[in-house]
Amino acid sequence: MPSSKLIATARFSVASPDIVWQAFDDESVVINLGSGTYYSFNLAGALIWRLVEAGTTPAEAVERVLQSGAPPEARDQVLEFCERLLQEALIAPAPDGAQPTAARAETPLPWAQPSMSVYTDMEDLFLLDPIHEVDEAGWPSRPAETP
Amino acid sequence: MAEPASGNALTPTPDKFFAQARARFAAAASSLDVVERRFRVAERLLLLRFAGSALEDRLTPAIEHLAALDDGAPDLTVCLFDTATTGAGLRAGWDASAFRPRGEIVGFNTERYRTVFQQGADAFLMLDREQREAVYWVADAGQVPYWERSFPLRTAFHWWFEDLPLQPMHAAAVGFAEGGVLITGPSGCGKSTTALACLNSELLYAGDDYVLAQHAPGPHVYCLYGTAKLEPDNLGRFPAVRPFLDNPDRLDREKALVFLLAWMPGKLSAGFPIRALVTPRITGRRDTVLVRAGALEAVRALAPTTLYHLPGAERKAFAKIAALVRQLPCYVLEVGTDLAQIPVRIIELLR
Numbered sequence: 001m002p003s004s005k006l007i008a009t010a011r012f013s014v015a016s017p018d019i020v021w022q023a024f025d026d027e028s029v030v031i032n033l034g035s036g037t038y039y040s041f042n043l044a045g046a047l048i049w050r051l052v053e054a055g056t057t058p059a060e061a062v063e064r065v066l067q068s069g070a071p072p073e074a075r076d077q078v079l080e081f082c083e084r085l086l087q088e089a090l091i092a093p094a095p096d097g098a099q100p101t102a103a104r105a106e107t108p109l110p111w112a113q114p115s116m117s118v119y120t121d122m123e124d125l126f127l128l129d130p131i132h133e134v135d136e137a138g139w140p141s142r143p144a145e146t147p
Numbered sequence: 148m149a150e151p152a153s154g155n156a157l158t159p160t161p162d163k164f165f166a167q168a169r170a171r172f173a174a175a176a177s178s179l180d181v182v183e184r185r186f187r188v189a190e191r192l193l194l195l196r197f198a199g200s201a202l203e204d205r206l207t208p209a210i211e212h213l214a215a216l217d218d219g220a221p222d223l224t225v226c227l228f229d230t231a232t233t234g235a236g237l238r239a240g241w242d243a244s245a246f247r248p249r250g251e252i253v254g255f256n257t258e259r260y261r262t263v264f265q266q267g268a269d270a271f272l273m274l275d276r277e278q279r280e281a282v283y284w285v286a287d288a289g290q291v292p293y294w295e296r297s298f299p300l301r302t303a304f305h306w307w308f309e310d311l312p313l314q315p316m317h318a319a320a321v322g323f324a325e326g327g328v329l330i331t332g333p334s335g336c337g338k339s340t341t342a343l344a345c346l347n348s349e350l351l352y353a354g355d356d357y358v359l360a361q362h363a364p365g366p367h368v369y370c371l372y373g374t375a376k377l378e379p380d381n382l383g384r385f386p387a388v389r390p391f392l393d394n395p396d397r398l399d400r401e402k403a404l405v406f407l408l409a410w411m412p413g414k415l416s417a418g419f420p421i422r423a424l425v426t427p428r429i430t431g432r433r434d435t436v437l438v439r440a441g442a443l444e445a446v447r448a449l450a451p452t453t454l455y456h457l458p459g460a461e462r463k464a465f466a467k468i469a470a471l472v473r474q475l476p477c478y479v480l481e482v483g484t485d486l487a488q489i490p491v492r493i494i495e496l497l498r
Contacts, residue, residue: 022469138239
């Protein structure tokens with residue numbers, strides 16, 4: 001059972017400009033270019049993502065899927081999925097006064113529990129050291145690495 | 148996306164820095180002949196203006212197959228110089244915090260300008276999108292690493308095609324004039340092995356590492372780089388390649404680099420329609436098998452590495468990758484130890 005009521009009533013937005021996403025037939029793929037972690041969401045997960053990143057509160061997302069014909073257990077499933085999005089730092093509280101945009105997304109029926117697969121196999125590639133030093137001419141100095 | 152203001156003590160704005168970089172190119176070119184080379188890339192004309200020949204020697208062999216005789220107005224002009232052979236330096240003026248991890252320079256990537264310092268290649272690249280002109284600078288042309296020689300200016304191509312249905316992608320491509328496959332996957336997945344195995348078949352070759360993919364009006368791949376990179380222990384399969392290696396004295400620390408135009412000019416294709424996406428997976432078993440896969444397989448194979456390698460315009464690039472994947476069937480190529488089966492499976496798929 002999700003624990004935070006605050007999550008349910010708050011508006012969120014995508015946590016970083018480094019996060020990009022695309023929808024496909026059966027799933028959506030979200031990539032965090034800051035960490036190299038990427039995710040696939042099933043259709044229900046993709047719906048929740050679309051709603052929440054557009055500023056719909058988790059509670060409003062629950063209402064929307066229930067009104068669309070999802071079963072009662074969808075309530076907890078939606079909130080749990082929102083909590084995962086927050087834990088994975090894919091969403092963050094939206095600035096005060098942020099208003100939702102219209103997310104055009106149909107609730108997939110029959111309803112299936114929203115799911116998220118997490119892929120970390122590219123993290124090593126993305127694990128770059130910040131640039132700490134520049135040379136006399138002002139250019140970064142760091143040992144060459146093969147890309 | 149909005150960026151915080153950056154501190155550049157010397158040239159505080161992108162337009163002033165670009166003007167400075169252009170002036171430094173002019174200074175570099177004042178003591179040496181300007182070497183102008185034209186290339187036709189996906190039906191568009193690229194003009195490279197080199198201050199002297201040192202960088203030309205380093206960067207153009209990989210794109211020599213694209214050389215054009217057109218003297219029309221270029222769609223993009225890139226001015227290239229190095230300090231070691233021209234004496235003209237380029238001062239940066241940013242502190243270390245201005246450089247993002249992938250080299251983008253904070254405050255200097257705007258609607259009009261793209262600016263990056265590519266670590267490893269140690270190359271500065273800045274594009275003025277409005278004037279369709281870029282400046283490329285390295286400290287020493289002699290230090291351009293072999294991998295940069297294998298895919299020169301890939302970030303410039305990425306930015307150039309930002310608003311077009313074209314995208315450099317981390318993929319190989321083999322096929323026939325009427326259609327072929329894009330071979331996708333991160334480094335080490337067998338992408339290059341798969342493409343090179345096809346050199347011993349009737350399949351044509353359009354790249355083993357980076358290609359230019361078009362998603363509209365239909366999926367098509369252009370051969371951007373006429374290069375192949377072979378693991379040194381793979382050279383035994385291609386004994387005839389040795390006289391053509393670009394770096395035979397550095398195989399203890401580099402992959403063997405060869406330019407197809409010299410080695411196998413008849414195998415080089417300008418490009419072809421893409422019929423399928425194929426992601427190799429090395430199995431250790433003897434036989435090679437093609438297995439139908441979902442779109443996610445191809446997206447996972449293509450998107451993270453391409454987006455990582457090519458800074459800027461990530462959303463547009465991901466959208467283009469997605470648009471390509473949505474149009475094509477996806478397969479996993481379970482690569483066995485009998486590499487001769489690889490082209491056989493691909494030819495079966497295409498026919």
